[in-house]
Amino acid sequence: MTPQLPVLAIKGLRKNFGDLQVLGGIDLTVERGEVVGLIGASGSGKSTLLRCINRLETPSDGAIFLGGEMVGGLGPNLSRRLRDQRRQMAMVFQNFNLWPHRTALENVIEGPVVVQKVPRNTAIARGRAMLRKVGLADREAYYPSQLSGGQQQRVAIARALALEPTLLLFDEPTSALDPELVGEVLRVMTDLAAEGRTMIVVTHEMAFAHEVCTKVVYLENGLVRDAGPPGHIFSTANTATAQFLARYLGQKTSDTPGMTL
Amino acid sequence: MNYEWNFAALARFRGLFLQALGTTISLSIAVIITGMALGLLLTMIRRSSIPVLPWVAVGFIEVVRAVPPLVLLVWIYYCMPILLGFGLSNYHTTVLSLSLYSAAFYSEIFRAGAQSIDRGLVEAGLSVGMNRVHILGRIVGPLAFQRVLPPFVSQCILVIKNTSLGGYIAVQDLLYQGQRVTNEIFRPLEVLTTVALIYIALIVPLSVFANIHEKAYRKRYGL
Numbered sequence: 077m078t079p080q081l082p083v084l085a086i087k088g089l090r091k092n093f094g095d096l097q098v099l100g101g102i103d104l105t106v107e108r109g110e111v112v113g114l115i116g117a118s119g120s121g122k123s124t125l126l127r128c129i130n131r132l133e134t135p136s137d138g139a140i141f142l143g144g145e146m147v148g149g150l151g152p153n154l155s156r157r158l159r160d161q162r163r164q165m166a167m168v169f170q171n172f173n174l175w176p177h178r179t180a181l182e183n184v185i186e187g188p189v190v191v192q193k194v195p196r197n198t199a200i201a202r203g204r205a206m207l208r209k210v211g212l213a214d215r216e217a218y219y220p221s222q223l224s225g226g227q228q229q230r231v232a233i234a235r236a237l238a239l240e241p242t243l244l245l246f247d248e249p250t251s252a253l254d255p256e257l258v259g260e261v262l263r264v265m266t267d268l269a270a271e272g273r274t275m276i277v278v279t280h281e282m283a284f285a286h287e288v289c290t291k292v293v294y295l296e297n298g299l300v301r302d303a304g305p306p307g308h309i310f311s312t313a314n315t316a317t318a319q320f321l322a323r324y325l326g327q328k329t330s331d332t333p334g335m336t337l
Numbered sequence: 338m339n340y341e342w343n344f345a346a347l348a349r350f351r352g353l354f355l356q357a358l359g360t361t362i363s364l365s366i367a368v369i370i371t372g373m374a375l376g377l378l379l380t381m382i383r384r385s386s387i388p389v390l391p392w393v394a395v396g397f398i399e400v401v402r403a404v405p406p407l408v409l410l411v412w413i414y415y416c417m418p419i420l421l422g423f424g425l426s427n428y429h430t431t432v433l434s435l436s437l438y439s440a441a442f443y444s445e446i447f448r449a450g451a452q453s454i455d456r457g458l459v460e461a462g463l464s465v466g467m468n469r470v471h472i473l474g475r476i477v478g479p480l481a482f483q484r485v486l487p488p489f490v491s492q493c494i495l496v497i498k499n500t501s502l503g504g505y506i507a508v509q510d511l512l513y514q515g516q517r518v519t520n521e522i523f524r525p526l527e528v529l530t531t532v533a534l535i536y537i538a539l540i541v542p543l544s545v546f547a548n549i550h551e552k553a554y555r556k557r558y559g560l
């Protein structure tokens with residue numbers, strides 16, 4: 077991949093579900109090492125945007141480029157190329173989506189072994205290293221049902237990392253967690269950001285967006301209403317996001333889980 | 338109630354019963370494998386986006402489910418040579434008709450299994466770059482199968498019992514040979530008791546296995 081190209085470039089992305097327009101023309105560029113926080117009200121299209129990026133949804137219009145190469149673009153070997161592009165944009169889901177019939181380690185090595193055809197022993201070594209990174213070296217033989225939500229999400233992060241992706245996509249990775257488990261997942265994500273990983277994070281954790289993200293994108297009704305460094309987005313002078321944040325933080329003041337970084 | 342049971346009279350037919358048991362087992366295995374394969378095919382056709390074909394599959398399933406298996410068997414036995422110009426041996430006619438019959442039920446079972454799998458698990462597969470074959474073979478298939486194991490085993494048990502219908506077209510299975518022995522020694526109670534015990538010996542371990550397996554995986558995977 078050419079270093080000067082952005083990791084991800086989204087141009088004029090639209091998505092309709094029938095008559096309902098969910099994304100109304102999104103332009104967004106993500107440079108190497110950037111941690112992009114995607115915020116916005118429920119229903120504003122954050123998940124849909126993330127799912128369009130790795131083609132779990134097919135965009136209605138527009139184009140997405142991963143390292144200069146069009147995602148799902150025309151040409152020979154279309155579906156194989158798309159599968160490899162998906163692998164490069166590893167996704168971490170709100171509900172973890174770990175495979176319940178595989179242990180933690182098996183979940184992590186499944187992609188490398190089955191998709192990338194990495195020899196099993198190499199994949200196991202890689203998988204163990206990833207589990208160690210998320211602090212779960214001692215849980216490799218556990219099934220998802222035997223792990224807490226926070227541990228499951230960390231396994232899911234290890235599974236994503238094992239694919240050696242160029243971009244990590246997170247869709248509200250802590251929303252399904254009990255408040256006391258949020259911190260452990262955010263800490264892992266903070267470490268990844270510090271390593272210089274390129275990430276897009278849909279989040280309601282404003283403290284995380286403020287402190288870890290290098291860029292925050294505020295989505296409203298399927299459009300980028302404002303984007304910039306967190307200092308800009310979260311400045312009280314910013315009328316675009318101020319209302320949203322006031323409403324949002326007003327709702328959450330009582331139960332915002334303490335985030336200790 | 339002073340019937341004198343005499344199982345000893347059956348002793349000289351031991352070889353015959355063993356052979357008949359072999360026929361029942363081989364019929365059952367052939368029908369289960371063919372029925373499962375056809376059932377899987379029907380399920381895939383029903384879930385495909387090809388036009389018209391899903392409806393053909395649904396129609397086939399509805400029709401076959403509405404017909405008693407014996408009617409289907411005898412109908413195929415008499416009509417296939419007329420309609421197609423060739424027939425199969427009695428044994429293979431039994432395999433074919435019972436396979437078609439059970440395929441409709443296997444298909445319903447597989448469909449229910451596939452539908453019970455959380456879409457997110459499939460999306461996780463897609464997101465690591467898996468293709469359809471990987472997702473079916475490594476995620477949806479194994480999970481769905483574990484989930485539907487109890488109805489699946491029930492259906493296999495029905496298949497084993499339904500193989501006794503083959504006797505109507507002179508396939509020498511357990512029940513058919515039992516009736517022949519009865520005609521020879523006039524001991525229907527002993528013969529039928531023996532036949533029933535053999536079926537029980539065949540089927541009960543299957544049920545037990547299914548129960549143990551189900552408990553084990555539920556516990557392990559927390560499903």
Ligand SMILES: Nc1ncnc2c1ncn2[C@@H]1O[C@H](COP(=O)(O)OP(=O)(O)OP(=O)(O)O)[C@@H](O)[C@H]1O
Nearest residue numbers: 093096098116117118119120121122123124125248
């Ligand atoms: N598969 C679908 N079919 C129809 N409508 C959909 C589908 N997926 C999403 N939508 C609609 O698109 C809109 C945006 O949904 P999306 O999930 O992207 O919002 P979001 O910003 O992620 O919200 P949340 O914060 O609640 O997760 C919603 O109105 C939703 O109902």
Ligand SMILES: [Mg+2]
Nearest residue numbers: 122123124248
């Ligand atoms: Mg969402």
